[in-house]
Amino acid sequence: MRYFRAPLAFFCACLFAGTRFASAADTPPPTLDIQARTEATFSETNGLLTITNGVLVKYTDATGLTVLTADRASINQRSGDIFAEGGVHLQKDNETWAGEKLHYNYETKEMEGDKFRLGKAPFYVAGEGLHGASGGSATNGVYQGTNVLVTTDDYYEPLQKVRAQHFTIVPGEYVEAHDATLYIGSVPVFYFPYYRKSLQPDQNFFTFLPGYRSSYGPYLLSTYNMVFNEAFRAAVHLDYRVTRGVGLGPDFDYDFGKWGQGSFKYYYIRDHKPGTDPDIGTPIPKDRDRVYFSYHANPATNLNIMSQVAYQRDAFVVRDFFESQYQKDIQPNTFFDANQFWNNWSLDALVQPRLNPYWETVERLPDVRLTGFKQQLGNTPVYYESQSSVGYFRRLFADTNTLIAGIPGSGDFSGSRADTFHQLSIPETFFGWLTITPKAGARFTYYDSTSGVGADTTNHSRTVLNTGAEASFTMSRVWPGIRNEFFDVDGIRHIFQPSMDWVYVPQPSTLPSQLPQFDYQPTNSLRLLPIDYPDYNSIDSINSENTIRYGLNNRIQTKRNGELDDLVNWGVYTDWNLRPRSDETTFSDIYSDLSVKPKKWLTFNSYTRYSIENGQFNLSQHNITLQPNSTWNWSVGHLYLRSGTIFGAGDNLYTSVFFYKLNENWGTRLAHYFDATTGTLQEQDYTIYRDMRSWTAALTFRALNNLSNGKDYTVAFSFSLKSVPKFGLGADTVRAAPLVGY
Secondary structure, eight states: OOEEEEHHHHHHHHHSOOOOOOOTTTTTTEEEEESSSSSSEEEETTTEEEEOSSEEEEEEEEEEEEEEEEEEEEEEEOOEEEEEEEEEEEEEETTEEEEEEEEEEEETOEEEESSSSEETEEEEEEEEEEETTOOOOOOSSOEEEEEEEEEEEESSSSSSSEEEEEEETTTTTTTEEEEEEETTTEEEEEEEEEEEEOOOOOEEEEEEEEEEETTTEEEEEEEEEEETTEEEEEEEEEEETTTTEEEEEEEEEEEEEGGGGEEEEEEEOOOOOOOOOTOOOBBOOOEEEEEEEEEEEEHHHHHEEEEEEEEEETTHHHHHHHHHHHOOOOSSEEEEEEEEESSSSEEEEEEEEOTTTOEEEEEEEEEEEEEEEEEETTSSEEEEEEEEEEEEEEEOTTOOSSSSTTTTTTTTTEEEEEEEEEEEOOOOOTTTTTEEEEEEEEEEEEEOOOSTTTOOOEEEEEEEEEEEEEEOOOOOEEEEEEEEETEEEEEEEEEEEEEEEEEEEEHHHHHHHHOOSSSSOOOOOOOEEEETTTTOOOOOGGGOOEEEEEEEEEEEEEETTTEEEEEEEEEEEEEEEEEEOOOOBOOEEEEEEEEEEEETEEEEEEEEEETTEEEEEEEEEEEEEESSSSSEEEEEEEEOOOOOOOBBEEEEEEEEEEEEEEEEEEEEEEEEEETTTTTTEEEEEEEEEETTEEEEEEEEEEEEEETTTTEEEEEEEEEEESSSSSTTTTOOSSHHHHHOEE
């Protein structure tokens, strides 16, 4: 034997000289990487490599990457055997084995060891005398041992566990044991002659959420979750609310790859106290249900299909029993949308019927649109874009909004429309920094006669011309020497981006007041709407326009953790109406979007809308978020919305959300929403979180004080096993709505 300082390249060459490969011709050959901390001994006689002061082995083949670390190891290049000792860790995929001694063959995947721990979250196994079964395959090795311990507790000394004398493990699949006993702490509580536990994270399981709410009385929400396979899951809800009754229904989630993913949900409750409709004062029916269906598929790389069905028997069933969904979408639409796109073109077909008569809807039966993306015309400097559509539309008002008193739908109207728009632009750069893009376009729209009470039975056609120009440039400067440890500043870069967009539209051949309004401009938008075509999509509201939109963006950046981060990002923009119409002012409000991040953990956001004409703020929204560490964070906000004919009743709301982690096991969250206009604390949320090792739990108290619906108090206890969590990855587990119900 000879002794040498082990260079990595030499080791790999020596080891591969005798490695046996059994892969197909088109499969990449296995690779072996051995790293020694200091020195190693190599025997040319038997091909044995001995490392005595820290070793790292990486082996990659068709089954994936295997990583082994140990204090000492002997590696046989001819057989693939590794004899490792001292702090041995073996990592393969997302499974981890740990012990003091291990005999492992990286070719056959067989292993043999003494005391060990094997983990694949959320399940953990420990035992003695681990042996790989003969013939164990690389993808589904079977191991046997003695004195096994199985737990979902991610602590070194688990609270609840199952112990058995003999066991069989198929990593990632299941553990099977005989003569098994369930322990809580050191106390045996149940005996299993035979025990089998799936190691899959997806299993059938129950979840329960007990609580009390003023509008429900005591309640228990129970769900049985079923996992059939990776493509299909189901859940069955059975809920009891003392003052409201029994609610039940199934949920189905499916995933068929490129052929579609989505869900189907149905829920029914015979409501004992449904209350009255606050809009019209009539009783809400006792039979209440909702149906929801979603579908999204990409059967081809350039074909996208989306569909949603959202039916409610009354307008408030989702608000009353599925609050978190109601907060996301108050009035969900029903639609089917198919989009086929190419490099320069896109064809979109949208069908949107109305299923819920208590909401205003524009039905599209269908609306087909062909869009030509901005594209260069040959070798010329001219660019062309277009958008053409044809469809049949029905504008249906809510059944509470009647043109003729007492006759629902009396104000509805319907008709066909064909529209085509084409525009040319010539982007040019001057002086190497100034970009100017003049543009000119034309639109023709044909309206068939509309039907309905008070509808216009005359056909209409409209021609619209538009022209204008965009101008912008960017300037920047860098100060690399500016550093400030307190503000986490490592160099400064300032980016200055002014812009101007002029749009001129002569008076159309037919005014909007003479046309049916299917796609109309909203009157209560809180933000500036697009003025460029085809981004401006309120086709039926197009009127004369002579407007310049000014914009100015300032960004101040620095380096934090080796990456660019914005210290300040401030955008200001406004419109100057050169020839204001009767419904316009000379200057629009000034809009400001500001984000300031003086430290990595401190962020300030501000969105304002200031009226030049009246000298007052119409909208002001500010929020400060502090998150200096993982122990606590605090977010404070204020929303002010001036009341008036455009903005409705207005708002003046202060918010505070505070989270504090008391220790590794306890945490708390406090949220408050205060309406300064009425002097009402609208909502209070208090939650205590507890990590009970194998379980997580949350006790929540919420108080609502809605002036129109009165006061409502809720207390609920939410809990789940870590192995089968109630909330999926990415779900919001801190808002009050999902913690006290659906």
